[in-house]
Amino acid sequence: xxxxxxxxxxxxxxxxxxxxxxxEDFIYLNFDNEIEIPPTEETVSCDCQREHTEWDxxxxxxxxxxxxxxMLLHSLDEILKVELQRLRGEMVQLxxxxxxxxxxxTKQATSWISSQLDQxxxxxxxxxxxxxxxxxxxxxxxxxxxxxxxSQNMSNRLSHLERAWQRKEELNIQQRGxxxxxxxxRGDNFILNSLWQExxxxxxxxxxxxxxxxQNLLPIGCETALLFPMRSxxxxxxxxxxxxxxxSSFTACMWxxxxxxxxxxxxxxYGTKRNPYEIQLYLSYDSAILAVSSELNKIVAPNxxxxxxxxxxxxxxxxxxxxxxxxxNGNLMKASSDIAEGHIIPNGGILQIGQEKNGCCVGGGFNxxxxxxxxxxxxxxxxxxxxxxxxxxQSGEESCNIRGDVIGWGVTEILPHGGAQYVFTF
Numbered sequence: 001x002x003x004x005x006x007x008x009x010x011x012x013x014x015x016x017x018x019x020x021x022x023x024e025d026f027i028y029l030n031f032d033n034e035i036e037i038p039p040t041e042e043t044v045s046c047d048c049q050r051e052h053t054e055w056d057x058x059x060x061x062x063x064x065x066x067x068x069x070x071m072l073l074h075s076l077d078e079i080l081k082v083e084l085q086r087l088r089g090e091m092v093q094l095x096x097x098x099x100x101x102x103x104x105x106t107k108q109a110t111s112w113i114s115s116q117l118d119q120x121x122x123x124x125x126x127x128x129x130x131x132x133x134x135x136x137x138x139x140x141x142x143x144x145x146x147x148x149x150x151s152q153n154m155s156n157r158l159s160h161l162e163r164a165w166q167r168k169e170e171l172n173i174q175q176r177g178x179x180x181x182x183x184x185x186r187g188d189n190f191i192l193n194s195l196w197q198e199x200x201x202x203x204x205x206x207x208x209x210x211x212x213x214x215q216n217l218l219p220i221g222c223e224t225a226l227l228f229p230m231r232s233x234x235x236x237x238x239x240x241x242x243x244x245x246x247x248s249s250f251t252a253c254m255w256x257x258x259x260x261x262x263x264x265x266x267x268x269x270y271g272t273k274r275n276p277y278e279i280q281l282y283l284s285y286d287s288a289i290l291a292v293s294s295e296l297n298k299i300v301a302p303n304x305x306x307x308x309x310x311x312x313x314x315x316x317x318x319x320x321x322x323x324x325x326x327x328x329n330g331n332l333m334k335a336s337s338d339i340a341e342g343h344i345i346p347n348g349g350i351l352q353i354g355q356e357k358n359g360c361c362v363g364g365g366f367n368x369x370x371x372x373x374x375x376x377x378x379x380x381x382x383x384x385x386x387x388x389x390x391x392x393x394q395s396g397e398e399s400c401n402i403r404g405d406v407i408g409w410g411v412t413e414i415l416p417h418g419g420a421q422y423v424f425t426f
Contacts, residue, residue: 128424129223154202218377219255219310222400225377226416227423228354231260233366235418236355239379241407245270247345250406251386252281253314253394258307258374261285266370267313268379271357272349279345280356281315288333290315290326293340301326301333312378312395316385319343330395332388351407353379354420375423379414380404
């Protein structure tokens, strides 16, 4: 019995051991605490399939991450686009607001600057007029003072002469015993001769003083002048009329004070590219010459100007019969006919003072030997022939207050170039 029990327990123990081995082979625990079925021949292919599935999952995760990244980038692009559009709109609005503000501010600043400039110009103009008037008055006062001083000197001289003559004659009477009547006759002659001599000396002194004082003065009624300080091909003045220069007749007048006159010294010229000699008024030593259409159609007035002296010139021309005239100081000096008869002065040319227009443009092709040096004022041009009374009036006190209908002194734009400049001469 005991042996049977022993055998039974042995077999049970062996069977249990075998069953445990089989069970361990069949069931095992993984690291995730999950019960898995041990691999068999049928599960070998399943392990491979599980390995491929993990790679697929990895690739799927990568694809998902790539898709998410693309989606994020796309979202960022959309956000950036929206933000940029909004920023662009804000910038456009800011620029519009700023531009409108700048335009308003610019207009206000321009208006303010313009008003200030107008006020300054008006003030400076008034100051210049006052200064010019004061200078003229002071110069006139100086001249009168010098005249009074000369008169006083003359009176003192006459008094000294009279006292000296009286002393001398008293001595002669005492020495010779001449009768009183003869004494009076000889005394009267002596006084008259002495007075005449003193008056001649005083007259010469007054002339010299007047010459010195008036050599720098402008003509009566003129306040400004164009100064051409030297003869140079770069020094001239360009005239810019607002009306057309197409003329069938004209009258040109101006005051001229030349420093030196050569064979051809240009006062003013008007010309086009086709013909630079449409109108010319120039000096040749002491003569004045007016040429129309060409240098061959001209009239010459000799002995009409001296260097350093103001002279008023007027030149007239009419296309109908070719009549042309030259006036100096209000007097007719020369007249001729058949001067460029039937010719019409064309528009679109260049008008210049102090140089001949013989180049392509303003300031081009100038000749130094033709340049004017001196002063010019009261430059006016009319589109008709003035009457002699009107021309005589031009040379009077109102010469600089009368304006031409084509060129008006003090109204038409005249721009000095090079060293030419406007001056207030006193």
